Amino acid sequence: MQKQQFLKIHPHDNVLVALQNLAAGTVINFEGDTFALTTDIAAKHKFSLTELKAGDEILMYGVLVGKATLEIPKGGPISIETVHHASGEFHLGKRKTEWHQPDTSKFEGRTFMGYHRADGSVGTGNYWVVIPLVFCENRNINVLKEALSEKLGYKKAKSYEADVDQLIGLYQAGKSVEEIINADIQAAPDKAKSKRLFKNIDGIKFLTHDMGCGCNRSDAQTLCGLIAGYITNPNVAGATILSLGCQNAQVSILQQEIQARDASFSKPLVILEQQKTGTEAELMQQALKQTFAGLVKANETERQPAPLSKLCIGLECGGSDGFSGISANPALGYVSDLLVSMGGSVILSEFPELCGVEQELSDRCVDEEKANYFMQLMTTYNARAEADGSGFYANPSPGNIRDGLITDAIKSAGAAKKGGTSPVADVLDYPQKATKAGLNLLCTPGSDVESTTAEVGSGATVVLFTTGLGTPTGNPVTPVIKLSTNTATAVKMPDIIDINCGTIIEGEETIQQAGERILDYVIQVASGEAEPKAVQLGQDDWIPWKRGISL
Known part of the structure; x- marks a missing residue:
């Protein structure tokens, strides 16, 4: 079957999308019209269905997406040299909420095995998170990571240390820079993953950031809201929060944000303030002991069947x-x-x-x-x-x-x-x-x-x-x-x-x-x-x- 060369996305569009590389002079036959491309059109790019003058609208997906900056012949390229951004105006219109629901019969009765939470939500994972309220605590977060990750079986196996060992060997053997660059470095096999101590906990995640103080109060409130969102996310079993004490992002704000999201919040939650605790050693000991106790509790939760209605999917592109x-x-x-x-x-x-x-x-x-x-x-x-x-x-x-x-x-x-x-x-x-x-x-x-x-x-x-x-x-x-x-x-x-x-x-x-x-x-x-x-x-x-x- 011959691959389709181009596509018109919406009936109102005045451009076509090239689905493969098309050479200049390629004859386009479309809806009874025949014309030749004026230049090479690379796959994913567009060309004009009509002759366009400077200022004419470019339509794709049935909406305004740009305006011509100069004359574009039929079969001419839609490019940054010929088009600039433009979009349609918008206003409060009539509700258009009627829609044709797809056939879901293939998924009728299907379930997934998830972690059920007290608020009725269901997670697809069971993680413990360790997060600072302010960047001053980032080092302490990393100290906890170094202490806990490998010992509890959550350090990722993939490492490039063996690759570095090979490069060191080449250097010590007197190889030139060019020989080192062109050397055939054999990727080392992944080390066996450490056995997890807590079989029902998918990971301990240590999250750092550069916020919490030295910012406006709105940013501090928003940060606390985001952290509260992670703590109450169904995929999170519990959390350890480190606070310095004097920053804008206060513990009280975090607690308010948690309550706003889950009024009956009951997950294990460890909150420690360094300025109240005293020495770093005392802070780390308290963090380790209380976090470990929380992990023991969180490990009691096991996957159970849940309907697909309990899924919450984020849609992203990049x-x-x-x-x-x-x-x-x-x-x-x-x-x-x-x-x-x-x-x-x-x-x-x-x-x-x-x-x-x-x-x-x-x-x-x-x-x-x-x-x-x-x-x-x-x-x-x-x-x-x-x-x-x-x-x-x-x-x-x-x-x-x-x-x-x-x-x-x-x-x-x-x-x-x-x-x-x-x-x-x-x-x-x-x-x-x-x-x-x-x-x-x-x-x-x-x-x-x-x-x-x-x-x-x-x-x-x-x-x-x-x-x-x-x-x-x-x-x-x-x-x-x-x-x-x-x-x-x-x-x-x-x-x-x-x-x-x-x-x-x-x-x-x-x-x-x-x-x-x-x-x-x-x-x-x-x-x-x-x-x-x-x-x-x-x-x-x-x-x-x-x-x-x-x-």
């Missing part, structure tokens, strides 16, 4: 390319619709990457209050970014642009496909907790790690992360499943990609088939039967968002 919006992202959208239909929760974030689709998303909000709130968050965020000299238009990275996402609106229209077609049940500002079943919109930056960190802080127990270029992002307590938008990346970077969605581009499966395949894997991961690559690599990325400007 290192996106021109195929993201037509393969992996809509496949996630189908997963989202499946889960929502079964009573589960999904979180769509990265507000700078929803620029241009505000009207559609606000219309899908279940009531006018949520629609207005979403539009307010988008408007305020963009205005603050522009005041700092970098609005949403600056969001696409050099890698995005190189692989076909030349304007923020093009990137956003494809990114929004992760949210499927269901109504928007709730709109949240960072770091609020997702409490409603259905699709939740969470205000975060487009920055991968900050956004993923925020989704988990809001309650995500699994994160589905699409990537076109390849990115190793993970999370300390929530499994991050990586999905490639194209087969080339999946083949080139098999150590970070879990699922290849390039099969959609190649016509091997439909978006719906890919979505069902993804949900099957999610159930395996949620049950502890499969371990995503980011977990295997120990990719424990965690960056709190300073509520300044970050795109």
